[in-house]
Amino acid sequence: MTDKIRWGILSTARIAENQVIPAIHDSSNGVVAAVGSRDLEKGKRYAERNKIPQVYGSYEELIAAPDIDAIYIPLPNGLHAEWSIKCAEGGKHVLCEKPLANDAPQAQHMADVFKQRDLLLAEAFMYRFHPQIQKVKQMIAEGALGTVNMAQATFSFPIGNEDDVRLNKELAGGALMDIGCYCVSITRYLFGEEPAEVEAFAEFGARSGVDERMVGIMRFPSGAMSHFDCSFRTHFAQTFELRGTQGRIYLERAYVPLRQDANADTYVRYWKGNDYQEIKVDKVNHYVLMVEDFADSLLNKRAPKFPIEESIAQMHTIDMLYASVGRQ
């Protein structure tokens, strides 16, 4: 490893092409060195479109490549654990897409395998790196809301393709796994604690068998409570509202602020009594911040900003929510 880490992209996923590969290209401490696809020809076309110098016709070959330091895994959810572990067995650090695993025991096992080999494993939950989230975290710490005790999170969009992997039960699809996970994560992160109790209602697709709409409530040890909803069958929204004894914060684009309009500003909207402020936050690409944090952790042998224990706790809450709706 020199001053830049050499990334391998495991699969020809859309999220890699749309966000993470451009982010690595734009990052200060990484290069996209190779892609591996199950289909060599598809891989070659993808590599050409995305300016990737090396292509492998299997994931195994990518993992075995000696000049790759770290692998980004944007596979369908149900394959995250299996291929992360194969990367670790091949000596590679991994940045894995969200949700980290199918459930908390699997996430714990992944973390153990990486720890035993002294390799880095992190979940690609990019929203946490955005300055609007860090601004809210700071405002809570400074007491801008008084005692925080209520949150409401929403993430929904109408899914366009009935064959999307998000609707595939075998590949661990479902609205909670795909987008509700943001609602759960942001609430846990900003409350700074883990829920003691949860309850949820879900509508499972007759064809897909996965949760296509869900509403959930969570109660935290401090007494704070939250509710969230996520859906593949509802108009687009990705909002978050946080209220305390003395103030209220609202984020219109809480999870993917970039896509709204590359030129649009992002604001934290803040109410305290009769005062209202729109607090403008830096226009940054949070995918770049995420891959730079991962690479910097490796280059400077430091812990990543968000440790893997946080992702295991996140999966534990997801398990509790699925248990509440009776999903096996």
Ligand SMILES: NC(=O)c1ccc[n+]([C@@H]2O[C@H](COP(=O)([O-])OP(=O)(O)OC[C@H]3O[C@@H](n4cnc5c(N)ncnc54)[C@H](OP(=O)(O)O)[C@@H]3O)[C@@H](O)[C@H]2O)c1
């Ligand atoms: N952080 C974010 O902003 C964000 C946004 C969207 C999605 N995601 C996450 O990223 C992951 C990928 O999502 P995506 O929408 O980009 O997926 P996608 O476009 O469907 O790509 C998934 C890739 O996985 C590979 N694959 C291997 N086995 C497969 C199988 N049995 N069925 C389908 N594909 C298979 C395919 O690549 P090859 O054919 O080349 O092997 C495929 O291109 C998910 O975990 C999702 O939750 C994150």
